[in-house]
Amino acid sequence: MSPKKKSTNFTTAFEELEQITAWFDSEESLDLDEGLKKFERGLLIADQLKKKLEEVQNTVQEIKLKFQDI
Amino acid sequence: MGSGLRSSILKSTIEGLTPFMHSVSVSQFLLLVNESLRLIPSQDFVVEGEISDFRIAQEKWVSFDLKDEKEEAILKCFMTTWQLKVAIEDGMRVQIKGYPKVYERYGQFKMNVTEVEPVGEGALRRAYELVKKKLEQEGFFEETRKRTIPRFPERVGLITSRDAAAYGDFIRVMNNRWGGVDVLFTHVHVQGREAVPEILHAFSFFNALSVEERPDVLVLTRGGGGLEDLHAFNDESVARAVFGSVIPVVCAVGHERDESLCDFVADVRASTPSNAAERVVPNRQEILYEMQTMTRHTQSRLQDHIEQYTLLMHRATQLFGFILERHQTRIKSLFQIFLQRVSSWPVLINEKVKSLERVLRQLDPTRILGRGYSIVRVGGKILKQSSTLEIGSRVHVQLSAGSFDAEVAGVDGKSQQRLV
Numbered sequence: 001m002s003p004k005k006k007s008t009n010f011t012t013a014f015e016e017l018e019q020i021t022a023w024f025d026s027e028e029s030l031d032l033d034e035g036l037k038k039f040e041r042g043l044l045i046a047d048q049l050k051k052k053l054e055e056v057q058n059t060v061q062e063i064k065l066k067f068q069d070i
Numbered sequence: 071m072g073s074g075l076r077s078s079i080l081k082s083t084i085e086g087l088t089p090f091m092h093s094v095s096v097s098q099f100l101l102l103v104n105e106s107l108r109l110i111p112s113q114d115f116v117v118e119g120e121i122s123d124f125r126i127a128q129e130k131w132v133s134f135d136l137k138d139e140k141e142e143a144i145l146k147c148f149m150t151t152w153q154l155k156v157a158i159e160d161g162m163r164v165q166i167k168g169y170p171k172v173y174e175r176y177g178q179f180k181m182n183v184t185e186v187e188p189v190g191e192g193a194l195r196r197a198y199e200l201v202k203k204k205l206e207q208e209g210f211f212e213e214t215r216k217r218t219i220p221r222f223p224e225r226v227g228l229i230t231s232r233d234a235a236a237y238g239d240f241i242r243v244m245n246n247r248w249g250g251v252d253v254l255f256t257h258v259h260v261q262g263r264e265a266v267p268e269i270l271h272a273f274s275f276f277n278a279l280s281v282e283e284r285p286d287v288l289v290l291t292r293g294g295g296g297l298e299d300l301h302a303f304n305d306e307s308v309a310r311a312v313f314g315s316v317i318p319v320v321c322a323v324g325h326e327r328d329e330s331l332c333d334f335v336a337d338v339r340a341s342t343p344s345n346a347a348e349r350v351v352p353n354r355q356e357i358l359y360e361m362q363t364m365t366r367h368t369q370s371r372l373q374d375h376i377e378q379y380t381l382l383m384h385r386a387t388q389l390f391g392f393i394l395e396r397h398q399t400r401i402k403s404l405f406q407i408f409l410q411r412v413s414s415w416p417v418l419i420n421e422k423v424k425s426l427e428r429v430l431r432q433l434d435p436t437r438i439l440g441r442g443y444s445i446v447r448v449g450g451k452i453l454k455q456s457s458t459l460e461i462g463s464r465v466h467v468q469l470s471a472g473s474f475d476a477e478v479a480g481v482d483g484k485s486q487q488r489l490v
Contacts, residue, residue, distance in 0.1 A: 010222040010250075014357075021364040024371040032379060032404060039372050046361050053354050055249040060241060062232075062255045065271050 010052055017045045100174050107170045116165040117145065117181070118189065124160050126151060134158075136166060136181070149183040155307075156186055157200035162193045194297045201306050202331055210313050216337045217318040219287045219350065225252040226350060227285035227317065229272045232257045236291045236322070236343035243347035248354060254285055260292040265302035273311040287350055288317050290332060291343045294324025303330035312336055322346035376404060439470035456481050 020042040024035070094102070119136035122144075126132050132154055136145040147166060158164060168183035188197045205211065226244075230237050232255075244251065256275065258268035269290070276288055290312065292303065302308055303323055309331045312319050321336035322343050323329070333339045340346035380401055439445065445468040446453040453465065463478045479485055 010224075011220065014222065014361075017361065017364055021368050024368045032375060035372050035375060036404065036407065039368055042365060042368055046365050049361060050358065052250065053358055057249055058241075058245055058251040058253055060228075060253040060255055062257065063275065065256055065268070065275055 010049065013045050013049055013052075017042055017049070020045075097174055100172050100177075103172050107172070110170065112169040113167065116167050116185075116187075118163065118165045119145065121158055121162045121164055122160050124158065132183075134160075136164075139163075145181050146178065147181045147183050149186070153184060154186065156188060157197050157204065157306075158186060158188065159196065159200065162196055163189050164193065165189050191297060194301070198297065198304050198331070201304065201309070202334075205306070205309055205331065205335065210309065211334045219318045219320065219338060221352065223251060223286035223350060225254065225285040227272075227276045227288040228253055228255045229258055229269060229276075229288065229290045230255075230292055230343075231260045234260060234291075234293055236260075236293050239343040240289065240291060240322075240347050243344045244351055247347065248351035251351060259302075261295070261299045261302060266305050266308060269302055269308050270311050273308075273315055277314075277316055284317055286317070288315060288319045289322070289346050289350060290319060290336070291322040291340075291346055292324065293343070294328045300324075300328070300330050303332045305331075308332060309335045320346050320349055376401075439468070442470070444469050461485070 020038050023038060117136065119138055122135045122137055124132075124134040130151055132149045132151055134147050136147050138144070147168070149168070165187045166181065166183045167185040168181050170179065171182050172179050188194055209215070228237075228240065230240070237255075241253070244253075254276070256272040258272055259265045260269075273288075276284060279285075290303075292300075297304070300323065303321075312321065312332050312335045318337040319335075320338040320340055321330070321332045322340035322345060323333055325342055338349055340349050383401065447466045447468070448459070448463060453459070459465075459478050459481050461478050461481060465476050465478060467474050467476055
């Protein structure tokens with residue numbers, strides 16, 4: 001049994017995007033430099049996620065369980 | 071009668087008795103009986119009858135009478151609670167398997183039951199209701215204990231029969247919606263004798279995996295069917311396995327109107343196998359849309375802030391009469407970077423950006439100069455009022471192209487006669 005691939009971690013990336021969006025809402029007047037940095041980071045994440053979404057395949061692996069005689 | 075005759079009658083009586091019988095004790099006799107009973111091939115048939123006088127003593131010993139529905143005949147039955155795998159009660163028709171025995175201590179003939187099965191739809195339904203009530207009372211159906219399943223699962227454990235339509239439906243819908251998922255599939259019988267042990271085995275297997283290896287969610291599913299078909303999904307031990315699973319469980323049985331105990335115990339109840347796929351993975355299109363919305367939103371907020379900043383600078387210009395070169399440069403470069411980034415993402419440039427452009431243009435003093443105006447400065451400060459001027463003051467005049475220095479000859483139409 002191989003461990004799950006952690007490299008993708010769609011969940012972490014998606015959550016980061018949500019955090020960035022929330023940051024933009026939280027500040028009344030934000031620092032423009034930081035704002036631009038975060039915006040760029042957001043676009044980068046979105047691009048990565050978009051690529052992940054284009055991945056079409058799921059893999060199905062059958063586990064043969066050995067059943068003892070009851 | 072003479073003593074001689076009496077004794078000879080006695081002798082012949084005794085002689086008459088002894089050739090027929092050997093004397094055995096009661097326990098020896100019962101042993102003989104039990105040995106004979108053991109010759110009956112008890113495992114080859116079941117006895118069917120109706121339960122009455124069902125009791126459990128000391129939470130261990132189960133006893134009931136099995137009544138013949140036609141003749142007046144009862145069979146006294148006995149078993150232990152851990153042998154009793156189904157919920158039974160008085161009035162229920164059942165089939166039992168076991169071996170008959172005479173219990174020496176009380177001289178009672180009893181059936182030592184090894185298996186009990188309710189028969190007929192009515193009996194099944196009653197057994198189902200009993201288990202359902204029991205589990206409900208133990209808190210198995212509580213909403214509060216149900217766990218949420220991860221939004222973007224990476225690994226899914228699928229427990230179903232590969233011959234079932236459920237399998238195909240689940241996989242197909244999942245493939246349509248999402249990608250990159252690792253499905254671990256354990257083929258099990260979803261009805262029949264093998265179903266319960268195989269399903270339990272699958273649950274044990276998945277739960278025994280390490281945290282890195284185990285699936286993020288388990289899916290237990292099958293098509294619809296009658297009470298007898300769904301027996302495995304109404305089985306108490308299977309329901310307990312679902313409840314005790316450390317991995318959250320999605321259960322989907324047949325169609326909307328089919329219900330099973332596993333449905334109630336599971337963390338998520340899906341109405342069909344296809345619906346199970348919908349609950350387990352998100353839809354690509356929806357996630358893409360959500361991401362676009364988020365990006366549009368951040369862009370819009372950023373635009374607002376840049377606009378705010380720019381307007382602030384505009385106001386500052388009006389107040390202080392100049393705009394610091396560096397602020398102007400900054401806004402321009404910010405806007406350039408912003409536009410550059412934005413154009414790489416399929417988002418529409420909207421009216422706000424256009425108005426931003428307009429404001430920037432307004433701020434650019436050189437455009438005003440281009441129309442023929444000039445900026446007059448005294449001591450570095452932009453001049454707006456003539457009242458501060460004195461005749462003879464030196465002023466610096468900036469034109470659209472070039473500049474010059476001048477001396478004030480007159481103010482507000484009045485010039486002083488200078489004696490040369």
